Amino acid sequence: MKILIVHNILWAHYKATVFSELHRLAPAYDCQVHVLQIAQTEQSRVLFGKPDQLPDQYSYELLFDTVVEQVGTLPKMKALVSRMRAYRPDMLLITGYYDPAQIALMTVAKLSGIKVIIQTESTPVDLVRSGAKEWLKSRIISMADGFFCFGTPQADYLIQLGVRPEKILVHRNAVVDNSKLRHIHDRVLPDRFLKQTEAGLKPANFIYVGRLAPEKNITLLIDSFHQALQKAKDSTGWGLILLGDGNQKATLLAQIDRLHLQDSVQILPNQPWYRVPETLALADVLVLPSLSEPWGLVVNEAMACGMPVVVSNRCGCAQDLVQHNQNGYVFDPLQPGELTTSLLNFIDGRANQQAMSLRSEQIIAEFDPQVVGQKMMEGFVKVRRGSLFQPSL
Numbered sequence: 001m002k003i004l005i006v007h008n009i010l011w012a013h014y015k016a017t018v019f020s021e022l023h024r025l026a027p028a029y030d031c032q033v034h035v036l037q038i039a040q041t042e043q044s045r046v047l048f049g050k051p052d053q054l055p056d057q058y059s060y061e062l063l064f065d066t067v068v069e070q071v072g073t074l075p076k077m078k079a080l081v082s083r084m085r086a087y088r089p090d091m092l093l094i095t096g097y098y099d100p101a102q103i104a105l106m107t108v109a110k111l112s113g114i115k116v117i118i119q120t121e122s123t124p125v126d127l128v129r130s131g132a133k134e135w136l137k138s139r140i141i142s143m144a145d146g147f148f149c150f151g152t153p154q155a156d157y158l159i160q161l162g163v164r165p166e167k168i169l170v171h172r173n174a175v176v177d178n179s180k181l182r183h184i185h186d187r188v189l190p191d192r193f194l195k196q197t198e199a200g201l202k203p204a205n206f207i208y209v210g211r212l213a214p215e216k217n218i219t220l221l222i223d224s225f226h227q228a229l230q231k232a233k234d235s236t237g238w239g240l241i242l243l244g245d246g247n248q249k250a251t252l253l254a255q256i257d258r259l260h261l262q263d264s265v266q267i268l269p270n271q272p273w274y275r276v277p278e279t280l281a282l283a284d285v286l287v288l289p290s291l292s293e294p295w296g297l298v299v300n301e302a303m304a305c306g307m308p309v310v311v312s313n314r315c316g317c318a319q320d321l322v323q324h325n326q327n328g329y330v331f332d333p334l335q336p337g338e339l340t341t342s343l344l345n346f347i348d349g350r351a352n353q354q355a356m357s358l359r360s361e362q363i364i365a366e367f368d369p370q371v372v373g374q375k376m377m378e379g380f381v382k383v384r385r386g387s388l389f390q391p392s393l
Helices: 013-029 045-050 071-085 100-112 131-141 153-162 178-200 218-231 249-259 274-278 297-304 335-349 353-363 367-387
Strands: 002-009 033-040 061-066 091-094 115-120 145-148 168-170 204-209 236-241 263-268 287-289 309-312 327-329
Touching: 002 071, 002 145, 002 297, 002 309, 013 274, 013 367, 033 071, 061 071, 061 335, 071 100, 091 100, 091 274, 091 367, 100 115, 115 153, 115 367, 145 153, 145 367, 153 297, 168 367, 178 263, 178 274, 178 297, 204 274, 204 297, 218 236, 218 249, 218 335, 249 263, 249 274, 274 297, 274 327, 287 297, 309 335, 327 335
Parallel strands: 002 033, 002 091, 033 061, 091 115, 115 145, 145 168, 204 236, 204 287, 236 263, 287 309, 309 327
Antiparallel strands: none
């Protein structure tokens, strides 16, 4: 069986982990796996620097050496169809149902007798929905033979759109390289205090990692942190790290100055993904306060490093990754007091950080590239040959 995967950007290192695992498993299933990477990166991630050089752990082609927003629909469509016809796959995996070029590719594939699986990250709350758009989505996804979902909210959304549950082949395939991230994190821990001192950080820290943009709701995080400090019995040991860059940076700096938090809140520059665990090692609790977030892979990264997490219920990962009061807290970003209370629980010592860290490690173990790669390969086989096929493992 020949499997062709279409993916938007080469920058997404976490997908490379999954693709590499599929490549490793392929011989046991008598399969070949090839990936078409449409572009290098996307405009919003240009600030993160050039995409990392990926090791040759899977077969791929880069179609356009630019940002994905600069690739026109027609050139993209022609390139995808041309490469699919040249590769002649039995199975096609596309990355969504929102891209006209990939919808066209799916249509050509179906007319050619190629089975199609859709990878989806969408949830009912990550964007404004309309009846007409939902109807169109339901028509598009009805052409697919199966689905891989980032998590439970994505699977539930597909069912709302009319997908039969048995066509959802993988319910939770949002993964990062857990072991590599943990190794980098633990390597820094012995020098934690020294590095905190050099960077002017507090002994204990909350941390946000990502773009500095309005939808990330960082102004709420700063306000809630300020309120928690005011209410705390002793707040002198806690700080807040914002790791990232974006068009809201000036606004956030002004807010920090207005609240007199210069000694407690630090904005650190972007880092490549393999350096992020080094900064996570200088912090204690990850906070993701987003108003809109299809998943939030930084939560996976923090949990792989054994950290408690505080996550907005608008993040797609919250339902699968955060068990309230066990490995952290889930809060409503429209109820600011909930975030303040969550932060205060850590500052005042009411949260059992050690127990929460252990629970994070236990939960994220199920979101492992090897586990997910196996399930995806079994999904391909189920669609192509039926569930009776057994791999020669």
